[in-house]
Amino acid sequence: MKSPPSLLLLPLLLLAIAANEALGAKIVKYLPGFKGELPFTLETGYVSVEESELFYYFVESEGNPKEDPIMLWYSGGPGCSAFNGLIFENGPLEFNITAYEGGLPSLKYYPYSWTKTTSILFVDAPVGTGFSYSKTQANWYTSDSATAWQTYQFLRNWLIAHPQYLNLQLFVGVDSYSGISGSIVVKHIVDGNEAGVVPRLNLKGYILGCPRIDEGINENSFMIFSHRIGLVSDEIYEAAKESCHGKYYDVTTSESECYKVIEVYDKLIKDINKNDILEPKCTWASPQQGDELNRRALEETSGDFILSPPKIPEFWCHNFNYAMSYWWANDKSVQEALGVRQGTIEDWVRCNKSLQYTMDVSSVLDYHRNLSKLGLQVLVYNGDHDLTIPCTGTQQWIKELNLTIVNDWRQWLVDGQIAGYTIKYSENGYRLTYASIKGAGHSPQEYKRRECYEMFDRFIHYYPL
Template sequence: MAMTSLPSLPLLPLLLFAIAANVALGATIVKTLPGFEGELPFTLETGYVSVDDSELFYYFIESQSNPKEDPIMLWYSGGPGCSAFNGLIFEIGPLAFNITDYEGGVPSLQYYPYSWSKSTSILFVDAPVGTGFSYSKTQAGWYTSDTKSAWQTYQFLRKWLIEHPQYLKLQLFIGVDSYSGISGSIVVQNIVEGNEAGVVPRLNLKGYILGCPRIDATINDNSKLIFSHRIGLVSDDIYEAAKKYCNGSYDDVTTSEPKCYEAIKVYDRLIKDINKYDTLEPKCTWASPNQEEDMSRRALEETSSDDFILSPPKIPDMWCHNFNYAMSYWWANDRSVQEALGVRLGIVDNWERCNKSLQYTLDVSSVLDYHKNLSKMGLQVLVYNGDHDLTIPCTGTQKWVKALNLTIVNDWRPWIVDGQIAGYTIKYSESGYRLTYASVLGAGHSPQEYKRRVCYEMFNRFIHYYPI
């Protein structure tokens, strides 16, 4: 896909001024939100950026420390189709739902002190188009893919920074989790190539952050059996039989390999009732997209009410991790909330936390080669996994990291928060490229939902160049 250069440098200040004036009219500075008592104790801006036929919605939270000097990070969630609201409210942002005192109506919000915005400005974007409050102005615009979404997200970032020139000089990080490890890796490569080609303005890319990322489909899918054996879900005999008859390839097995096929069928039965997002939690109904489901578009339908289970006060004996997900639907679909956020009313009638109906083509199965290329750049990289995640297991992540053939500078060791082991970490370096891998003890998919405070400490150390 060809890149489009901006006007020549002498015209750039006029362009920046003109666009900045427009965004001042279109963006919304949100001072209060329904469900939150008083004014927000941080700066929140929301709005849309036009990219091709798409109108991409964003939430921008300015650093609560030193926004004139602190880094800025683009963040979007996986799925594909999960709203960046996930990151803001459940993972890394300064807000959380009050799930213990809910009595109906608009759910209440409370300030969460261990936010990544303590030291970094965060630009949350609903990407790809069809995610959250993002939408297309044309029928053709709804169709997207890994590569197209990555290109549109890159263009979104460039346009947003042009519209907010005060952040252009700051260090820039790209942050994604889960399936967006695919498109997010391509976004980073797009930035590198744009800078090398002299596209203006130059983006001050410092590094990227990948949480439980999907990077290579084959490595990831084959790692699930290995991980299941390591944590005791599969016996030694069953594992050895699978290794013997499948030759290390456990995905897309057919009856043409009868012994391998039978071994995998046994494995599938063993884990059928395990929660793949966190092997320690009960298996519940998840309001999230299934990567293998038919992804034909359903005109932004709301997820069926059958996808929800009762809130904690009604089922005190069995809490499921997605109880609070239901609150996001009640909150984001409330008209007063949408008015406060500056959402264009009536376009996305039914907001979904994760939209299952994207017309999305999975056109990239591996971005490992992208990372091999990026490892030649002087970038700072953080990769992390929950150690009870069976969706994107840590075994697969560690395998693709090893495939980069980097030099170990700090070997495998525990990292500590509040005097306790928070996980294990290893650090690599090669010609100015530095990659830190960290596991998060007791966490599922995505780790920052399960161990929010611990992941804040991990991020804070990384962003300030302290050892994790």
């Protein structure tokens, strides 16, 4: 005799009730610096994973949240807050930079948000990132593999507490260094589903922005990209190829000829802004953890980047946006509005440089080889002026998957203008789209936010780029 559906759902409902109580989630309708009520649904809270408390921002789809996909998103570093995604990359808010005259930075609604058609769960991962914290000393220490497992458990726990999203198509999205742990998160979801773990997660695909995937391929791509973009002469590049035999990293003095040419290369790019080779190299807007966050000290020591674009546009640096995030996120009224637990984080930093983190996975290329046997939908993209994770390296590891090209290299357009170039692969139901974003750095959404929205929107709706 079959059990009634209501009885079958009872264990999951009980889990959801218990999980909701543990989350301490809150709906945020007003934020300091934003005029009026937020025009979208924002929920914040913590999810307990072992002894860690992972903080999240959840923005429900502004389209049809009962049917639109849901995406987990976290940033790279490791140790960069998902606040980057919410404010600078994918989310529906941005700082009003041009109107800044001191005090608490103001926010405004950003219309080309990925949340137009997708609910996004932004999480501060790993522990020690953003507002996430550990309840024990030992749990502050983490790694690539530990972060992947912890983030997977976070996602499961959050969805159990929000069962209304369980049947929606699920995507995992990461950028930069989190390409390593994010790839493993996807594998954990696949393994859990195959093992019959309940509830089943409705994984549809994953999205990788300027991702680190393989250490060797990434490190070698610096030289190749630098030559292609014109930072290195033909003569130096040929000398490097001949003396280094195709390996341009971890070179020692025992390889004398190669070592000499790499020294020349390092001097040539020393003063280049690797996040965007077209922008000036500016003071890094990330105070050390524990330093007193003082606007006056920043203004006195950080150089021209602190001046807003209308004042001295020719000297403005991208990092001005980052400085505003410190002033805003460390404000007590902001933390109270977000539901941050007081006393858990001494100073919020955009990217935690003192994270207790072990890089224990050098490549996840084999993960992608295995995932390419499944019917997943994948988007990989890069800015074409990024020297942190060069597009040449990204294209190289994709080629290593030996997928079939179904739409060869071509331009893709936004408003009739070339926004970048794209190529599409397919193999046994696995579909991978690679896109470059013309004129963008690392991460591309921070430089070409509108174009990246169009790219994402077409991908999520199966429209060709």
